[in-house]
Every structure is written in C-alpha cells, then in structure tokens.
Amino acid sequence: MENEFINKWKSQVKKGTLSFIVLNAISKKELYGYELIEIIKKTTAIEIAEGTLYPLMNRLKKEGLATSKWVEQESGIPRKYYVLTEEGKSTLQHMRNYWEELELSIKKITNHGI
C-alpha cells in the first residue's frame, strides 16, 4: 500500500505539469481528447482522468492557447481535435524555459545541498 502523503503529493505535482504536458503534446501534432489521455499514459505513465482533461482543454481554449475543431468519423463518434495557436506556441516556449530553470534548481538542492 502506497503512502497517502505521496499520493496526494503526486496529484499536487500534476497541477501545472499537466497543462505543460498537454501543450507540448499538441505542439507536435493535432490530437483529440481521448487520444491525449491514451498517448500520454503510454509514453509517460502519467494518468490523466477524463474529468481533468476536458476542463483543462477548455481552459486552454478560453485562454487563447489552443483552438478545437470537430472531425466527423466514417464510423464512430466525432472527435474534437486541439490545435495550438500562435499565442499558445510562444507561451509554451516560456513554460519550457521556466521548466528548465526549475529542473536545475531542484538538481542543485537534491544533489549538492543548499
């Protein structure tokens, strides 16, 4: 049985991390919601609940970082694909810079002490 603190902590770490991950993901290629969950789970072992992803994508749209478009399928339910806007791209760049700094900061503290 996992420590309860650790589980809560992991959930907290995801706050902020998830939007970063999702923006990175759709920066390579248009993806739809369900696919995002699957693909992120497969490549990173990070699980995003559906109740987390859909509100998150709507926030990104509301903030002007992404747009979406419905794409009809030959068979099956239509999919909503997400596309990064120009503002989304430049914001993502800022986020990448900050993340690199953060990584370095953490490394400093974990490896060399403070």
Next chain:
Amino acid sequence: MENEFINKWKSQVKKGTLSFIVLNAISKKELYGYELIEIIKKTTAIEIAEGTLYPLMNRLKKEGLATSKWVEQESGIPRKYYVLTEEGKSTLQHMRNYWEELELSIKKITNHGI
C-alpha cells in the same frame, strides 16, 4: 508585463514542488522558516511567500515527515528549526524517484515528440 496565464501556471507548478524543495533543504541541515525562504530564494530564484511556508511546514509536521524545535537566540526572536524524521527521509526518497521519472517524461515529450 508578464502573461497572466504564465503567472498562474508558475503558481500551480509550485503546488507539490515546494514541499519537495523544502524537504530536500532540511534533509541536509536543520533550518528555520525564515531562513528557508531566504536560502531557497537565493539559490533557486524561487520565491516562497510566508503565508505559503508556515502552513506548509505545519502540514509536514502533521504528516509526521518533520518535527520542529524552538531555539532561543542570544539576541533576537527565537527560531523554530525543522528536522526531518525517518518517515520524512524515506518519503523524500520516493519523491526523488518520482521526480526523476517526471523529468524523463517531460523530456520525452518536449524533445522527441509523442
């Protein structure tokens, strides 16, 4: 003027990150609250508000990861020093492992695509 989204995002990234940073910091050496804020700001450029740190330290104590002790000063206000417990040490190790995985996951997505 900085993007509003970025500022909110940075604040969200701190959720979880700060407890990790603080636990790492006191794992090297006993530190008191005000000192933690100063020292983390100096070495990592991450600013922790006082209204963030003190409740955070109390949570860590409540969870059994740290203890604290008052130390009187020859001159000046007494300081509350924080010490990592055994449980805190092992929890920190789990957190370090998870953080490494997270770093790798993010690297995968930012560098090589998904």
Next chain:
DNA sequence: AAAGAATACATTGCTATACTATGTGCTATT
C-alpha cells in the same frame, strides 16, 4: 531618541486545479 526596516512567527480568505462520480450516446465484441 524616534522612525523605519528587517527578522521571525502565524492566520484568514480567495482562487485555481486535479480527482471522483456520474451522465450521454455510439460501436464492437462476446
């Protein structure tokens, strides 16, 4: 000596976001 800055603790109220639970409707499998 008085005023202000710095040290050092702490709480309250606000806000943002992840998660569980739940719901809808279509398609494929058994």
Next chain:
DNA sequence: AATAGCACATAGTATAGCAATGTATTCTTT
C-alpha cells in the same frame, strides 16, 4: 442481449499557493 470500449462532458470536493494582515523583537538610520 449484454458488456466493454470509445469519446465527449459536468458537478462537487479537497488541496495548496498567495495577498493581506497581525504580533513582537531587534537593528539601522536620521
């Protein structure tokens, strides 16, 4: 016919960072 999977979505709850505010002592500046 029933179940699992696909694909969207919302409501309610809990957590944690932050600004604002408060208390009290000590140091620095004028």
